[in-house]
Amino acid sequence: MILVYTHKVTPRVRYIFKHIFTRTLQIEVDFTSKVEDFVAFAGPKMSYTKVPLGNEFFIKSTNLLFEQGVSDVQIDVSVWEDVPCFFFQGQKSTIPFDVFSASFFLITRYEEYLPHIKDQYGRFPANQSLAFQNGFLEKPVIDIWAYKLLDKIKERFPDYEYKERTYQYISTIDVDHAYAYKYKSSIRAIGGFLKDIYKLNFLHAIDRIAVRFNLRKDPYNTFEEIISLKKKYQVRTIFFFLIGDYSTYDTNVSASKNKFRLLIKDMVDYARVGLHPSFYTMNDVEKLKTEKERLEGITNMPIFRSRQHYLRFALPDTFQKLIDLEIHEDYSMGYASHVGFRASTCTPFYFYDLDFEIQTPLRIFPFALMDTTLNDYMKLTPKQSLGKINDLNNEVKKVKGTFITLFHNESLSGYMRWKGWGRVYESMLKIITNS
Structure with a gap:
């Protein structure tokens, strides 16, 4: 001491x-x-x-x-x-x-x-x-x-004995779109098909029909692969499911669809599951509460982990709402536009509320990078992205911290804007587990 x-x-x-x-x-x-x-x-x-x-x-x-x-x-x-x-x-x-x-x-x-x-x-x-x-x-x-x-x-104090902490890695997966085409309403399916035709995306239109009629696997259905990689590399994995009502920014499969509910139940058997509160929950505690109860109704277990959709949170209001709803862990601390350490630490920490001058029970798990940041914002190639991932991982390893990554199930598909990215997730796991 x-x-x-x-x-x-x-x-x-x-x-x-x-x-x-x-x-x-x-x-x-x-x-x-x-x-x-x-x-x-x-x-x-x-x-x-x-x-x-x-x-x-x-x-x-x-x-x-x-x-x-x-x-x-x-x-x-x-x-x-x-x-x-x-x-x-x-x-x-x-x-x-x-x-x-x-x-x-x-x-x-x-x-x-x-x-x-x-x-x-x-x-x-x-x-x-x-x-x-x-x-x-x-x-x-x-x-x-x-x-x-x-x-x-x-x-x-050279004679004092010190313990050393160990490096840890946590893989987190946001499920914004569990499926590209399957299990969506007829209106959304027809609308998507007409949009593909209007934009001359004929290959997408064909894919859409093939998936709808079970002639081809839905490209975003990469969950078996993620679980297989979790077992292969023995990594701690957490899925965050978006189950909010449909809106401009929330376009996942409806939580009323039985196949989607079964998917969530399956993931509970193999990994940890948390809530991905929808776009407007940042300022709407009732919507947040509804979604938490909805996910708990599907999993039949308390939900105490979350990450805000679009990483939308306002301090201290959003975190105060999470605390009120007995969320104990939040994984939103990071930027969409840049990789790195938003809170300048790679150690999970308790949220300190500057409004009330208290340490709260909400534990913040800061992530270091997101796949969409590398691809959409930074415009890096898969090879360049792996270089950046390696650099950030090395920074965390130097201080024996906790390296947390954020990927989406769709990025493993290699489909559409994720072309060429199909193997990036596994390559990242190789880097992390072998370095």
Whole structure:
């Protein structure tokens, strides 16, 4: 255990110290604001305050962890030991910047509470983030800082024994379109066929007819392959099913279709299943509740994992709604337009609500990349995409974090816009499990 002295033990202090020490570095931490208790403690200890008490391990604090609410924060990014950092505090501090305030600012998504221009889908854009603007979006800097902090602590307390965490990988699959053509209503089938003819997509029109009449397998029905790869490479896999009512942005098969319901039941037998709340649930708790109950009715088990469709969430409102509905894990923390680490960490963390100044029970699992980001936004070839995947995986492995990827069942099909992508998912699993 490490004892931390600080002039005031706030909820923010407890939250970020426990994340860095307990969840990232596997070190128990305790706090005191009494100088005599700190002096009397014989084990590893450090102070986090404005001025050192003596010659102890000392990190000079800014005001951020002792404030409440959100205010405009002045940030100047510099470099320390080849790593971007901010909240520079000078050389009297053992580490020359306030690693705890900087980590808190990034992991709470503090900047997303500040005024910003949303994108066309009402999301916080990656290009407005501090990480993107300063070139560290593709590095889990909070984890990197944590291990640099650990190196300094080891120098000061060489006899203290430390545990090491292990690298983990989680494959997540969003099911926006379980099937390309099968099990859709006659109106949607006829409309799609006429649209194909109008756009002169005759091959698609033929495929549509062949699938509807069971002459060909639906191209998006790649679930057996995903389960087979899960077993082959022994990877933890989670499916997120979109079962909301039909809308412009929610076009999956109807949850009333028996074949779709049977598919979901089958996946429960082989993998974990979560909810993929539909486009408009970001601000509609009743719609979110209906969809959660709908999925629970299909699986006959509590649903406590989710990922927002289109990655649409607003802080803190959407997460507060998830907590109210007893969702314990959310996998939405990432950008659609860019790969990397939106919260600057590859360690699952508890959502800290800046409105109420509390650590909540909602655990956030940040993903590092999405197939549509690589293909649709970045316009990378499959080979280039695998290179980018390898780079991000290596960043996570360096800090023994949790690498989370987001693929869609349709990208394994190699069909239409996914032409040439049929083997990318398995190639990625080979990279991850063999590296």
